[in-house]
Amino acid sequence: MGRALVWDATCVDSLAASHLPSTSQKAAAAAESAQMLKRPKMFLLRQAVSNARQLAPSVRAMSSKGPLVDLTVDNDGVAIMTLQRPPVNSLNLDLLKEISKSLDDVAKNKSRGMILTSSSPTVFSAGLDIMEMYKPDMKRAEEFWTTLQDVWFKLYGSSFATAAAINGHAPAGGCLLSMSCEYRAMVGGKFTIGLNETALGIVAPKWFMDTMCRTISMRQAELALTTAKMFTVDEALKCELIDEIATDKADAINKCKTFLKKFEKIPPLARAITKLKMREEPIKNLQTSRQADVQEFLSFLKNPKVQQSLEMYIQALKQKAAK
Numbered sequence: 240m241g242r243a244l245v246w247d248a249t250c251v252d253s254l255a256a257s258h259l260p261s262t263s264q265k266a267a268a269a270a271e272s273a274q275m276l277k278r279p280k281m282f283l284l285r286q287a288v289s290n291a292r293q294l295a296p297s298v299r300a301m302s303s304k305g306p307l308v309d310l311t312v313d314n315d316g317v318a319i320m321t322l323q324r325p326p327v328n329s330l331n332l333d334l335l336k337e338i339s340k341s342l343d344d345v346a347k348n349k350s351r352g353m354i355l356t357s358s359s360p361t362v363f364s365a366g367l368d369i370m371e372m373y374k375p376d377m378k379r380a381e382e383f384w385t386t387l388q389d390v391w392f393k394l395y396g397s398s399f400a401t402a403a404a405i406n407g408h409a410p411a412g413g414c415l416l417s418m419s420c421e422y423r424a425m426v427g428g429k430f431t432i433g434l435n436e437t438a439l440g441i442v443a444p445k446w447f448m449d450t451m452c453r454t455i456s457m458r459q460a461e462l463a464l465t466t467a468k469m470f471t472v473d474e475a476l477k478c479e480l481i482d483e484i485a486t487d488k489a490d491a492i493n494k495c496k497t498f499l500k501k502f503e504k505i506p507p508l509a510r511a512i513t514k515l516k517m518r519e520e521p522i523k524n525l526q527t528s529r530q531a532d533v534q535e536f537l538s539f540l541k542n543p544k545v546q547q548s549l550e551m552y553i554q555a556l557k558q559k560a561a562k
């Protein structure tokens with residue numbers, strides 16, 4: 240390999256009016272002054288090259304497979320976050336912590352956008368892990384709820400664009416995760432999606448409700464929340480709970496990518512500020528009531544009637560699974 244003989248050259252007009260006062264006093268003064276002027280530019284150039292080198296390993300590090308969440312960046316610069324907690328991606332404390340950390344990684348690495356999906360062929364996420372709420376250790380329950388709030392703040396209020404490729408059932412907390420994204424493509428079939436909390440004898444928190452009211456109409460949301468409606472894929476499309484029906488997971492991911500491509504020509508800062516302003520109200524509401532929300536969750540868990548409902552629900556799930 241050869242080396243460039245001339246890699247940077249500057250020709251100075253030593254007779255230029257701006258240089259005359261110094262060149263008349265000292266030989267090569269014009270060249271010296273031009274060199275001084277170039278130093279900051281070269282420094283910035285070197286910084287940019289070094290920054291680019293530093294970014295490359297961290298982008299690679301994102302590809303490393305975490306046990307419960309897999310985060311990879313594809314060739315288009317889109318981050319794909321895959322939930323992989325068998326059998327049904329129920330959101331326990333560990334999974335929530337990993338989602339939270341992965342959302343930080345996506346934000347840091349300035350990806351073009353993020354697609355949330357699942358490694359299960361039939362379940363996007365079964366929602367909150369009921370075992371975190373049934374006869375819980377209160378200290379853990381507090382951390383569990385705080386982490387869920389964190390995940391919602393980071394996902395609903397992300398400055399990067401988000402889309403959900405819903406490749407299976409998405410009840411309760413699973414529905415919340417997908418509604419917190421900006422776009423939803425759901426695989427057609429026998430899958431269902433919705434906030435079914437009342438069926439379990441529990442009440443979805445206000446911020447779950449707010450998220451739904453900002454996805455489908457207020458009227459549809461009230462009906463759905465009070466009746467614990469689980470929407471079929473066709474019903475979900477009709478009321479705009481999802482944006483598109485996909486043939487399979489790959490198609491759902493492609494549809495999400497097409498959505499993210501819409502932002503290619505939109506200046507990212509303008510897009511992000513617009514999104515955050517649109518979502519400001521529910522975010523501020525939870526920020527101001529965050530502690531009260533945690534306390535409400537904890538006292539709800541201490542209610543014997545709630546524990547009884549959860550026990551019956553767990554039994555019903557186990558019986559269904561055993562069939």
Ligand SMILES: CCCCCCCC/C=C\CC(=O)SCCNC(=O)CCNC(=O)[C@H](O)C(C)(C)COP(=O)(O)OP(=O)(O)OC[C@H]1O[C@@H](n2cnc3c(N)ncnc32)[C@H](O)[C@@H]1OP(=O)(O)O
Nearest residue numbers: 329365366367368369408410411412444535536556557560
């Ligand atoms: C601040 C104010 C107060 C706040 C109040 C609290 C508000 C709580 C808010 C949100 C609540 C939730 O998110 S609760 C969770 C609701 N989720 C559900 O109701 C879904 C239940 N699951 C299903 O319907 C089905 O499992 C499925 C459709 C998602 C998948 O069906 P499939 O046939 O594929 O799988 P199985 O049913 O056989 O299940 C396999 C296995 O997983 C266990 N399971 C299922 N869901 C959960 C869950 N959510 N948590 C824990 N475990 C779950 C199921 O029991 C089976 O276990 P076994 O194999 O051991 O029998």
